[in-house]
Amino acid sequence: MARTGRAMKAARILIIGGGIGGLTSAIALCRDGHDVTVIERDPTWSVYGVGIIQQSNVLRAAQQLGILDGYLAAGVGFDAVEIYIPSGQRVARVPGHPVAPGLPANLGIGRPALHKLLGDTAIAAGAKVRLGVTVTTLHDDGAGVDVVLSDGAALRVDLVIGADGVYSQTRQLVLPQAEKPEFTGQAVWRYNFPRPADLDALHVYNGPTGVGLVPISADLMYMYVTTPEPDNPRYPTAGLAAVLRAKLAGTAPQIKALAEQITDDAGVVYRPLEGMLVRGPWHSGRVVLLGDAVHATTPHLGQGAGMAVEDSIVLAEELARADTPEAAFAAYRDRRFERCRYIVEKSLEICHGQIGKGPPVDNARATAEMFAVVSQPI
Numbered sequence: 206m207a208r209t210g211r212a213m214k215a216a217r218i219l220i221i222g223g224g225i226g227g228l229t230s231a232i233a234l235c236r237d238g239h240d241v242t243v244i245e246r247d248p249t250w251s252v253y254g255v256g257i258i259q260q261s262n263v264l265r266a267a268q269q270l271g272i273l274d275g276y277l278a279a280g281v282g283f284d285a286v287e288i289y290i291p292s293g294q295r296v297a298r299v300p301g302h303p304v305a306p307g308l309p310a311n312l313g314i315g316r317p318a319l320h321k322l323l324g325d326t327a328i329a330a331g332a333k334v335r336l337g338v339t340v341t342t343l344h345d346d347g348a349g350v351d352v353v354l355s356d357g358a359a360l361r362v363d364l365v366i367g368a369d370g371v372y373s374q375t376r377q378l379v380l381p382q383a384e385k386p387e388f389t390g391q392a393v394w395r396y397n398f399p400r401p402a403d404l405d406a407l408h409v410y411n412g413p414t415g416v417g418l419v420p421i422s423a424d425l426m427y428m429y430v431t432t433p434e435p436d437n438p439r440y441p442t443a444g445l446a447a448v449l450r451a452k453l454a455g456t457a458p459q460i461k462a463l464a465e466q467i468t469d470d471a472g473v474v475y476r477p478l479e480g481m482l483v484r485g486p487w488h489s490g491r492v493v494l495l496g497d498a499v500h501a502t503t504p505h506l507g508q509g510a511g512m513a514v515e516d517s518i519v520l521a522e523e524l525a526r527a528d529t530p531e532a533a534f535a536a537y538r539d540r541r542f543e544r545c546r547y548i549v550e551k552s553l554e555i556c557h558g559q560i561g562k563g564p565p566v567d568n569a570r571a572t573a574e575m576f577a578v579v580s581q582p583i
C-alpha cells in the first residue's frame with residue numbers, strides 16, 4: 206500500500222456486500238484513488254421492488270458523494286409529513302427540515318432505482334464487482350489480509366470492509382462475541398400502488414396497525430404496514446395478499462379502499478423487524494464493519510440506510526487522514542457511534558411503544574428530534 210505523508214493511498218480494499226453501504230463505500234473509496242473490489246453473495250444482485258425514504262441528511266451525504274443529481278432524478282422529493290387518525294381524518298401537516306439549502310426534506314425512491322444508481326456509479330468510479338461469491342476465509346497477518354473466496358479465488362488485500370448486512374458473516378468471523386440481532390415483536394408489510402396525483406407528502410396513519418403511504422416516483426407509491434407479530438410467524442408467499450388485506454380491516458376508510466387493490470402475493474414484502482447495535486469496537490485488525498452489520502435499526506425513523514451512507518463517507522475520510530488502518534477504523538467508529546446508537550435506540554423505543562412493550566412515543570416529536578440530531582454535521 207503506497208503512502209503519501211501520513212494518509213493511506215491506493216490501498217487494495219475488499220468490500221463484502223454490494224448493498225447500500227457497500228456501494229456508497231465503493232464510490233467514496235474509488236474516488237479517493239483506492240483499488241476496490243466488491244463481492245456480493247446474490248448472483249442476480251437484485252433488491253426487492255418497494256421503496257425507501259431518504260431524509261435530507263442522506264441527500265447531503267449524496268451531494269458529498271457526487272450522486273445528488275442521480276438521487277433526485279431517480280426518486281421524488283417531498284417536504285411534509287401528514288398525520289391521520291384511524292377515522293381517516295387528517296390532524297396535522299408537519300413541515301420537514303431540509304439540512305441544506307436547495308434540498309428537499311425527504312426523498313422517496315424505489316429500492317431498484319437506488320440500487321441501479323449506486324451500482325452504476327460504483328462501477329463507473331472503478332469498482333470491480335464480483336457476483337455470486339462470498340468469503341470462505343480471512344487471514345489478517347498484520348500487514349495485509351489473505352482472503353479465499355467461495356469460488357476458490359485467493360486475494361491479498363490491505364483492508365476488508367464488511368458491509369454484509371444485519372446477519373453479517375464478516376461480523377461472525379472477526380467479532381464473534383458481538384451483539385446479535387433481536388426480534389422486536391413487530392413486523393412490516395410493504396406493497397406498491399399507483400401514486401394518486403395529489404399525494405405530495407408522506408401520509409402516516411396512527412393506530413394499532415400503523416400505515417404509511419410514501420411517494421417514490423411520478424406514478425408510484427408504496428404502502429408500509431406495521432403489525433404486532435409476537436410469535437414471529439413465517440407466512441408462506443401463497444396467500445400473503447389476503448393476509449395483508451385482513452390486517453388492514455380496522456384501518457381508515459381510504460386505507461381499506463386501497464387494500465382492495467392488494468391482490469398479488471409476490472408483490473407483498475413481509476419482514477419481521479430486528480434491531481442490533483455493536484457497542485464495542487467495529488473493527489478487528491484490518492477488517493472493519495459498517496451499516497447494518499454493526500447498527501441495524503428498525504425503520505421507525507427511516508434512517509437505517511442513511512446511517513450506512515454516512516458511515517461510508519466518514520470511513521473514507523478517516524482512511525484519508527490516518528496513519529494506520531486501525532487508527533482510521535477507531536476514529537470512524539468514534540465519529541459514528543453516538544448518532545447510530547441514537548437512531549437504533551430511539552427507533553426501538555417507538556417500535557416498543559406501538560406494540561405495548563414500552564410507553565407510547567409521540568411520533569411527531571420523535572421525528573422532529575431526530576431531524577435535529579441528523580442535521581448536525583457527520
Ligand SMILES: Cc1cc2nc3c(=O)[nH]c(=O)nc-3n(C[C@H](O)[C@H](O)[C@H](O)COP(=O)(O)OP(=O)(O)OC[C@H]3O[C@@H](n4cnc5c(N)ncnc54)[C@H](O)[C@@H]3O)c2cc1C
Binds near residue numbers: 224227247373502
Ligand atoms: C422494513 C424496512 C424498511 C426500511 N426502510 C428504510 C427507509 O425508509 N429509509 C432508510 O434509510 N432505511 C430503511 N431501512 C433500513 C435499510 O434497508 C438498511 O439500513 C440498509 O439496507 C443497510 O444497508 P447495508 O448495505 O448495511 O446492508 P444491506 O442493504 O443488507 O446489504 C448487504 C448486502 O450484502 C450482501 N451479503 C450478505 N451477506 C453476504 C456475504 N456473506 N458475502 C457477500 N455478500 C453478502 C447482501 O446480499 C446485500 O446485498 C429499512 C429496513 C427495513 C427492514
